[in-house]
Amino acid sequence: VQLVESGGGLVQPGGSLRLSCAASGFTFRTYGMRWHRQAPGKERELVARITVAGGYTYYGDSVKGRFTISRDNAKNTVYLQMNSLKVEDTGVYYCNAHREFYDYWGQGTQVTVSS
Numbered sequence: 001v002q003l004v005e006s007g008g009g010l011v012q013p014g015g016s017l018r019l020s021c022a023a024s025g026f027t028f029r030t031y032g033m034r035w036h037r038q039a040p041g042k043e044r045e046l047v048a049r050i051t052v053a054g055g056y057t058y059y060g061d062s063v064k065g066r067f068t069i070s071r072d073n074a075k076n077t078v079y080l081q082m083n084s085l086k087v088e089d090t091g092v093y094y095c096n097a098h099r100e101f102y103d104y105w106g107q108g109t110q111v112t113v114s115s
Contacts (some may be wrong), residue, residue: 002022005106005107008111012057016082018082026097029059035048037104049069063089093108
């Protein structure tokens with residue numbers, strides 16, 4: 001099982017980034033997918049999640065209206081489009097595949113928002 005995040009980097013406040021998470025080794029289309037983040041000195045928090053067919057999405061209050069989660073089951077990939085980035089969005093972003101009794105995590109990708 002592998003979840004490989006990409007797309008992180010350094011961006012100025014107000015900028016945009018698109019994170020990708022490529023999955024392999026399990027039946028991607030049967031798993032709900034989530035993005036979490038962890039800022040320095042803080043606990044990991046749920047940023048967004050999406051159901052198996054993409055029909056339902058959830059966003060944390062701090063990112064609502066700025067971030068968009070999506071998935072392409074044909075490509076075994078989940079995305080996080082991040083717009084209007086703020087300094088407080090800085091952290092390591094983790095991809096997570098979840099269903100009953102199973103939970104897989106990626107290694108994380110660093111997002112730094114700074115001028």
